Amino acid sequence: MLGLLARLGATTISSFQRLGRGTFFLARVLTGLHSLLPRPGLVIAQVYSIGVLSLVIIVVSGIFVGAVLALQGYNTLVNFGAEDALGVLVALSLLRELGPVVTALLFAGRAGSALTAEIGLMKTTEQLSGMEMMAVDPLRRVIAPRLLAGFVSMPLLAAMFSFLGIMGAYVVGVGALGLDGGAYWSQMQDAVDFRDDVMNGVIKSLVFGFVASWIAVFEGYDCVPTSEGVSSATTRTVVHTSLAVLGLDFVLTAVMFG
Amino acid sequence: MDSGASSPDILVDISDLHFHRGGRPIFRGVDVRIPKGTVTAIMGPSGTGKTTLLRLIGGQLRPHRGVVRFAGQDVHALGHGALYRLRRSMGMLFQTGALFTHLSVFENVAFPLREHTQLPEPLLRDLVLMKLEAVGLRGARDMMPGELSGGMGRRVALARAIALDPDMIMYDEPFTGQDPISMGALVKLIRTLNDALGLTSVIVSHDVAETARIADLIYVISDGRVVDSGTPQALMESKSEWVRQFMHGLPDGPVPFHYPGPELVSDLLERR
Numbered sequence: 001m002l003g004l005l006a007r008l009g010a011t012t013i014s015s016f017q018r019l020g021r022g023t024f025f026l027a028r029v030l031t032g033l034h035s036l037l038p039r040p041g042l043v044i045a046q047v048y049s050i051g052v053l054s055l056v057i058i059v060v061s062g063i064f065v066g067a068v069l070a071l072q073g074y075n076t077l078v079n080f081g082a083e084d085a086l087g088v089l090v091a092l093s094l095l096r097e098l099g100p101v102v103t104a105l106l107f108a109g110r111a112g113s114a115l116t117a118e119i120g121l122m123k124t125t126e127q128l129s130g131m132e133m134m135a136v137d138p139l140r141r142v143i144a145p146r147l148l149a150g151f152v153s154m155p156l157l158a159a160m161f162s163f164l165g166i167m168g169a170y171v172v173g174v175g176a177l178g179l180d181g182g183a184y185w186s187q188m189q190d191a192v193d194f195r196d197d198v199m200n201g202v203i204k205s206l207v208f209g210f211v212a213s214w215i216a217v218f219e220g221y222d223c224v225p226t227s228e229g230v231s232s233a234t235t236r237t238v239v240h241t242s243l244a245v246l247g248l249d250f251v252l253t254a255v256m257f258g
Numbered sequence: 259m260d261s262g263a264s265s266p267d268i269l270v271d272i273s274d275l276h277f278h279r280g281g282r283p284i285f286r287g288v289d290v291r292i293p294k295g296t297v298t299a300i301m302g303p304s305g306t307g308k309t310t311l312l313r314l315i316g317g318q319l320r321p322h323r324g325v326v327r328f329a330g331q332d333v334h335a336l337g338h339g340a341l342y343r344l345r346r347s348m349g350m351l352f353q354t355g356a357l358f359t360h361l362s363v364f365e366n367v368a369f370p371l372r373e374h375t376q377l378p379e380p381l382l383r384d385l386v387l388m389k390l391e392a393v394g395l396r397g398a399r400d401m402m403p404g405e406l407s408g409g410m411g412r413r414v415a416l417a418r419a420i421a422l423d424p425d426m427i428m429y430d431e432p433f434t435g436q437d438p439i440s441m442g443a444l445v446k447l448i449r450t451l452n453d454a455l456g457l458t459s460v461i462v463s464h465d466v467a468e469t470a471r472i473a474d475l476i477y478v479i480s481d482g483r484v485v486d487s488g489t490p491q492a493l494m495e496s497k498s499e500w501v502r503q504f505m506h507g508l509p510d511g512p513v514p515f516h517y518p519g520p521e522l523v524s525d526l527l528e529r530r
C-alpha cells in the first residue's frame with residue numbers, strides 16, 4: 001500500500017518535472033525562433049519531409065473515412081427520408097471533428113514518432129552536442145524548424161483529409177447509392193458556415209499541430225541517449241500526443257460549439 | 259571572483275574546478291593550465307572524467323565550483339550569444355566522431371562553413387577539399403558516414419573540426435580504433451596541424467604510448483584531482499608510484515584493475 005502510494009507520488013513528480021522541462025524547452029525554442037527568418041529554406045525542407053511522411057496515410061484514411069461516413073450516414077438518414085442531407089452530415093463531421101482529430105492522431109503515429117526518433121538518435125550519436133561545439137545551436141538549427149513545420153503542416157494535412165473525405169463520401173453516396181449530386185453539394189453549401197465550421201476546424205488543427213510537434217521534438221531532445229531511451233521516447237510521443245489531442249478536442253469543442 | 263588576470267600565454271586556465279554527477283564527485287579541485295601553441299594531454303584511467311572535462315571547457319556543462327577561462331574569458335559567465343561566438347574558436351573531436359549521418363563526408367566538413375560564412379560555392383569546395391586532403395580522405399568525399407570505418411569517421415570529424423580554423427582543438431580519445439598506419443599518420447597530423455596552423459591542442463586519452471609521443475605537457479588525473487603534471491619524460495620518472503604504474507602500463511601496483519565492489523566470493527555466494 002505504502003509502496004503503491006510512493007510509486008504514485010514518484011510518477012506524479014516526474015510528470016510535473018517533465019512538464020516543467022518541456023515548458024522551459026519550448027520557451028528556449030521560441031526565443032530563438034527569429035533566427036529562422038533569414039533561412040526559410042530550413043522550415044520548407046521540414047514541411048516537405050513531414051508532409052511527404054504523412055501524405056499517403058492522410059490521403060488513404062481521408063477517402064475511407066469519408067466513404068464509411070457516407071455508408072453509415074445514408075443508412076440512418078434514409079429512414080427519415082433525409083438522405084439528401086448526407087453532404088451536410090459528412091462535411092460537418094469532417095470539418096469540425098474528424099478532420100483535425102484523426103489527422104492529428106495519424107500525424108502522431110507517422111510524423112511525430114519519426115521526429116522523436118530522428119532527434120533522439122541525433123542526441124544519442126552526439127550529433128547535437130557536436131553541433132553545439134561547432135557553435136551552431138541545435139535548438140535553432142534542428143528543433144525550431146521542425147516545430148514550426150509541424151505547426152504549419154497540420155492544418156494543410158487536415159484540410160486535405162477533410163477534402164478527400166467529402167470526395168470519398170460523394171463517390172459512395174452519389175456514385176454507388178444513387179443520391180442526387182446537386183443536392184449533395186447545395187445542401188452542404190447552405191449548412192456549412194465558414195466561420196463557425198471551417199475556421200473552428202482550422203483553429204483546432206493549429207492547436208493540435210502545435211501540441212503534437214512540441215511533444216515530438218521535446219521527447220526526442222529530452223530522451224535518455226540510449227537505444228531504450230529513444231524507443232520509449234518514441235512510444236511516449238504517440239501516447240501523449242493522442243491523449244493530449246483527445247483531451248484538447250473536448251475542451252475546444254465545448255468552447256466552440258457548447 | 260578574481261580579476262581574471264591570467265598570463266597571456268595561457269589559453270585555457272582551469273582553477274579549483276569542482277563537478278559532481280548525481281552526488282558522485284567527478285572533480286574535486288582540479289587546476290589545469292594549457293599554454294598557447296602546445297599539445298597538452300590530459301590522461302587518466304577510463305571513467306575519471308576526461309570527456310567531462312572537455313565538455314566543461316566547451317561550456318556544455320557547468321562547474322559546481324571553480325572557473326574555466328578560455329583566452330581570458332570566464333566560459334561559464336558568458337551569455338548565449340557570447341558563448342556561441344567563443345565556440346567558433348574551439349574545435350572538438352568527439353570520441354564517436356559525431357558526424358551527421360544524413361550528410362555526405364563533403365557536406366559534413368562543409369557544414370560549419372555553410373553555417374558561419376557566406377563563402378561562394380567554388381571557394382567553399384576548395385576549402386573543404388583542402389581540409390579533407392589534410393586528413394587523407396579527399397577521395398572519400400562522396401561517401402556517407404555509415405560507409406566509413408570508425409577510424410576514418412574520426413578523421414572526417416577532424417577535418418570538420420578544423421574547418422573554421424579554430425585557435426584550439428580538443429581531441430577526445432583520438433587514437434582509439436586507428437590501425438597502426440593511420441595511427442602513425444594521425445599522431446603526425448596532430449603535431450603538424452598544431453605547429454603549422456599555430457593551434458593549441460588538447461588531447462584526452464588513456465593511450466599512454468601514443469600520447470607521450472606527441473604531448474609537450476601531460477596532466478594525469480585520477481580520483482577527481484590532478485595527480486601529477488609535466489613533460490612525458492618527467493612523468494615516466496615521477497616520484498609517485500601511481501603515476502609510474504599508469505605511465506608504464508603495469509598491471510600491478512597501486513591502481514586496482516577492478517572497479518570497487520564487494521569480494522567476488524561474497525558476491526557469488528549471495529542468494530536473493
Ligand SMILES: Nc1ncnc2c1ncn2[C@@H]1O[C@H](COP(=O)(O)OP(=O)(O)O)[C@@H](O)[C@H]1O
Pocket residue numbers: 279284303304305306307308309310311
Ligand atoms: N550523462 C551522464 N550522467 C551521469 N553520469 C555520467 C554521465 N556521463 C558520464 N558520467 C559519469 O561520469 C564519469 C566520467 O565520465 P567521462 O568523462 O565520460 O570519463 P572518461 O572520458 O574519462 O572515460 C563516469 O564515471 C561516468 O559514469
Ligand SMILES: [Mg+2]
Pocket residue numbers: 308309310353430431
Ligand atoms: Mg571519455
